[in-house]
Every structure is written in structure tokens, then in C-alpha cells.
Amino acid sequence: MDTLAERLDRIHLRVRVPGMEIYGELSDRRRVEISFGEDTYSWLSESRLERELAVLARLLTAGWGRDYHRAMRECGLDVSLAPDLRNDDYEQARAELVATGASADGLVSISAVGLRDFSVHIRRDTAGQAPEQVFVASANEAAAAFLADHMAKIRELQRLHGG
């Protein structure tokens, strides 16, 4: 039987913003890679990009949740917890958890409350829009930083709420 670690390692998601050529991939648990179809990036304003990337983040989160729960179930862990097992304090704290992450160059930053309500911020530059390659690298970096922050806070919550 595969261990949970092996199953989580194998999760590989590819999502697409509906109606747009904006793609997102999630692999190795925390690695996010976004990409744009031809002539997509340059036609999008920063504010539009921010909205669409938040949609992408939500799609990736939903996909991860689905595959993660399946892996948990297959390894004998419970997914929907009975009230006596559920730690409501933890669930509450998790729902209110604010995580943030930004690229080192500060171009892209991401934040979310309880892995919902994503907001993506792109720094406006007087010199105009960053080249696609630069933007993609910054966005991926921001996503990695966001996930690292979120998980570190999750671990801390799990420790605080015992069990």
C-alpha cells in the first residue's frame, strides 16, 4: 500500500481559468507554475490579471482539496470528522487564518483567509507591464512563499490546539 506521503507527492493538478488561456499547475505538493496562452498576458490589464489569478488560486485549492482528501481516505484517515472528533477551536482558527506571500522582487503578492478569498496584488510599474517571463517567475515565487507561510501557520495552529 502506498503511503500518504507517496500519494501526496503524486498529486499533479492542471487547471485553467474558464474562458481564458491562463493555466496553473500544482505538483510536488507546493510547486505552482502558471502559464499563459499566446497573446494572453500582454492583453490583460494588471487589475484583470489580479482577478483571474485569484480565480486560478481558488481552482488549484479546490483541486488539491479533492485529491488530498481522496489520499487521506485511502490511507485510513478520516475526512469528515464526527463532532466528537472534530476540534472546533482548530477549525475556527483555520477558517480565520490569514496567510501571505510575495515574490522577492515585490512584483506579485498573494493573500488569503482560510485558503479562501484569495487576493492577488500586482505592483504597478511606471515603466509599464513586466515582461511575461519575469511576471510568471514572480507569480510562481509568490505562490510558493504563500504556501510556505500558510503551512507554517497551519502547523503552529495544530500545535496550539493540541492533538
Next chain:
Amino acid sequence: MTVAFADDLMQLATKIEDTVVWMARAQWQMQQNHTPSSSGYAPDFYMDSDLVRKYFGITDAFRPWSLLPDPAAFQPVTDSLLQAMGMLRVDAEFGNPVDPSDQFGMARQEFQALVNTDPINNWSGATADGFRTKFLDHFKANTENEVIMIAVLKAAAEAQRAVWFNARNDVTTIGQKTLAALQNDGCDQSSWVMAFSILAGIASIAAVPLTGGASLAGLSVTAIGAVGSIATNAIPYANGTDSMSYSGSSLQGAITAMKSAMAGLQQRVESGQVAIDLSLTANLVFLETEMGSLFQMAKPTLASGPDFTPGR
């Protein structure tokens, strides 16, 4: 088989321990690079793998379980009991009432041959009638009672085998779920339900209380697994599922859950032993009281008259 089980279990234990060592170290390092608010999060010994191994004692906790007896070792015992049952069977219609699925060979022909021989059938008179009603008619019932006795012993051996078999499975499941709880690299809490199989596994075979049966004019023992009998009551959780929930998302929490599940398993192994013991003891008491009617035959009156003493 034993070697494979012990190796597999200890391999799983090592995997859990290595994961714990790795996690402890990662937590300690994170604390070094991280916020002061999380002080106390990872004690300093978390950086020392030997101390972490000693502190959590995971392989130590699994080692005694790896020594569980091999269920396969019960095979020769049950085989020879089955053989003994076969040697006592005089009626092809008679099966093992404790476990009707048992196949224990053809009925022995000698008894039927004796009953149906002309000298016996043609023998008449009071002595002949006495021989037939007090000996031949009872012979069949007595051997059947002996078969039932052996069947009860066999059921006890099978129950014991089931205890070890299920204990092996359950402790492996505990290990697997603990590993999964540790590896749960997501936001959800690690909770798991442990369905202990030990007591459910022996309920049907250990609960074989004997009672005087109605067959053969009350002479035969009938073995029944009657609901509400002493033996069934002696087995907790015999009916329904015996499961417990554990949760532990943190390093400490997951290992604490593992150890309490192991304690639960140990308790069930012990209850299983007690249940088998009680079931056998109850049957023994019944047998001792009913010995005369179950296994002994009244001496046939061979001749009337005060001068004649049978056996002289």
C-alpha cells in the same frame, strides 16, 4: 511467516520513527530561523536524532508486537483435533454442531456394520433388548458427545488463532494509520478510526456454551452459541463494531494516539484470552456435572435373578 510479519512490522516502525526524527529536526530548524513566538514549539533535543528516538520510543513500542505468536502454528493442533473427530464419527448424518462447515471425513463403518448384522438383529430376549437399548442406542450418542467435546476444544484453538491473527492485522493497521497521520501534509486534522477486529473475530467461535440438548432423548449434548449465554456476555463488543477514534495532527499528538491505540489493542487481546478461558471453564463445569448422563452407559441387565452379577 512469523519472520515475514516481524520484519514487516519492524520495517513499518522504523519508517514511522525515521519520519518522526525528520519532522522533529525540521521543526527545530524552523524554530531557529523563525519567529520567537513559537518558542517551546520544538524542544532542543529535537535536533538530536538519538534523543528523539529514545523520547518517542516508537520501535520499542512495536517490538513486543512483532513477537506475537504465529497463527499458522495452530494448524497442526486443529488438524489433529479434526482427525480425532473423524475417528469417532459413527453416523454420516452427524456433523459438527459447533461449526457445521467442518469436514471431518466419512463416518466409520464399523458401528453401522455391527448394528445391522444378523446375529445382533436376530438376537432376542431381555438381554438382547438390554444390549440394544442400553448399549447400542447410547453408543452413538456418547461418541457424538465426545465429538462435540473435541469440537469445543477445536473452537477454542481457533479462537486463540484468531486472536493472534487479528492482533497482527490490527497492530499493522495502527502503524499504517500513524504513518499517514504523520505524513498528513495538509490543513486537515489527522483523525482515524480504529476498528479492532480481535473480539469480533472470536465472538462466534469462542462462545460455544454447552447445554443438554433434546436430541436422542436428552442424552446428547448440544453445542450452541446461544445469545445471552455466559460466554457471549463475557466477550465485550461481540455484537456490533468495536472501534475507537484517535486524532493527532502534531508530532506529539500522532504518537500519543498511536500509543493509546496500542494500549486499546492490548486490552482487547487480554479480553479475548479471558473470553476463551471463561468459555472453556463454563463448558467444563457443565461436563463435570453431566458426566454420568453424557458419557456413561447404564450396565445392561444380562440376566434376572440375584445370583447373577454381570462382569464376573
